[in-house]
Amino acid sequence: MTGCPQTELVAVGGRSPERVQRFTDRFGCAGDSAEALLEREDIDAVYISLPPSLHGEWAARALHAGKHVLVEKPIATTAAEARAVVSLAEDRGLVLRENFMFLHHPQHDAVATLIAEGRLGGLRSFRGAFCFPPLSSEDIRYVPGLGGGALLDAGVYPLRAAAMLLGPGLRVAGATARVRRSDGLDLSGKALLVSPSGVLASVEFGFEHTYGSSYSLWGAGAKLTVPRAFTPPPGYQPVLVLEEQDHVEQFTLPAADQLNRSLAGFAAAVAAGGAAASPEEARWRQDAVATMELVDAVRAQAVPVTVEG
Ligand SMILES: NC(=O)c1ccc[n+]([C@@H]2O[C@H](COP(=O)([O-])OP(=O)(O)OC[C@H]3O[C@@H](n4cnc5c(N)ncnc54)[C@H](OP(=O)(O)O)[C@@H]3O)[C@@H](O)[C@H]2O)c1
Structure with a gap:
């Protein structure tokens, strides 16, 4: 984000205010709880780097809040959970990508x-x-x-x-x-x-x-x-x-x-819009489910x- 000109780091969320503060001091962004982050209107997309058991839940929360999602691998811990979050992204017309950087x-x-x-x-x-x-x-x-x-x-x-x-x-x-x-x-x-x-x-x-x-x-x-x-x-x-x-x-x-290529690709997909109908975005979603x-x-x-x- 900080090294990718197509993205702007707006805010970071976390459980501990002290840890969040350390991050905001270093990167000059805002900080808050993860829940509060999802309510901000100046955020288009979230990057989720939580432990894997929380990926499905937080990706779903972010999608429900109208945010595009770049989630760390694995997208979920089971295929059923992956299908549910993929289906939600399709319904909401939002970008959902799993951050397998090597693919880029x-x-x-x-x-x-x-x-x-x-x-x-x-x-x-x-x-x-x-x-x-x-x-x-x-x-x-x-x-x-x-x-x-x-x-x-x-x-x-x-x-x-x-x-x-x-x-x-x-x-x-x-x-x-x-x-x-x-x-x-x-x-x-x-x-x-x-x-x-x-x-x-x-x-x-x-x-x-x-x-x-x-x-x-x-x-x-x-x-x-x-x-x-x-x-x-x-x-x-x-x-x-x-x-x-x-x-x-x-x-x-x-x-x-x-x-940076992964971030730039994600940002381009967000900027392009039309994630639900985009064959490339459909492939990202299908591949994530297939891996699970x-x-x-x-x-x-x-x-x-x-x-x-
Ligand atoms: N793509 C890659 O190359 C790559 C590389 C490394 C890791 N990853 C992936 O990134 C994800 C995180 O891995 P990591 O090594 O970065 O993990 P980590 O540093 O242990 O955890 C990431 C964050 O999750 C929060 N967290 C930790 N334990 C938690 C808990 N019990 N409940 C709720 N939140 C918790 C913490 O944030 P707060 O304490 O601030 O809330 C922590 O900063 C994993 O899915 C991993 O596979 C990907």
Whole structure:
């Protein structure tokens, strides 16, 4: 917001007046409770970065108040909850986007171009992973009641990437999860999927690993790897690695700020109006629901392995 000229930060909301004050002092905006924020007439849109269990509820409250919504991933904690909030956005004619920033990075357009040019040959498999080291024990990701767990926090990235690259209609064929003995919270997991055209996909996620944020696509002619797929910093120049039988080629791409691109895209959608009838906005909403359907299926099928955690 502060770095995106298409948006103006008007006010910030939070539970603690002291925390809100720190933010307003730093960014020179107004501050209030979240409830009061939604009543302000000088706010067109809200960005919701609460813990996941509160996303559906607060997105719905914001939509009811007539605000466009950019909500952090995951849009909700179940597909049913995602469908409800999507349907509300449609009824109200408001923009509702899930803030998967990586979708805005042009490195994935370069991947799509290599596929379209036939460099990979017929696609056989996709493999995606988002894993990182343990967090502070106080972190919201360790609280089941706040929508914690590795699937909702990290697993959604490779699931969304698989859908981005293989298209709609993915089915979950199996899953496993390492779950904490004390309360069953998933610390990491893996899932196997299949696309309608028969491409196999596997995704891995967790917060008990060294850092990894990558995907690869393997075809009959070559394998393509994106080593920094989900969280490339703004100054990072992505490198795509194409491996053929007797040849390895690297493509170094320009740096891009995916956060600013996400904000700019959202602001443009708000400015354009007509969210209910816009095919692009419909796709954002459908993709958000489809990701949550995959999450539900992984959760339902995951064979748990109990671990100390
Ligand atoms: N797109 C990305 O790259 C990215 C990166 C990081 C996180 N995220 C997403 O952003 C969301 C927040 O993650 P985070 O790491 O930023 O979380 P966080 O800092 O722990 O929480 C964000 C805010 O939520 C409020 N909050 C915390 N616990 C709460 C509770 N029990 N009840 C009500 N409000 C509570 C707090 O605001 P107040 O105390 O001021 O009310 C806090 O500042 C998650 O959905 C996460 O997946 C996305």
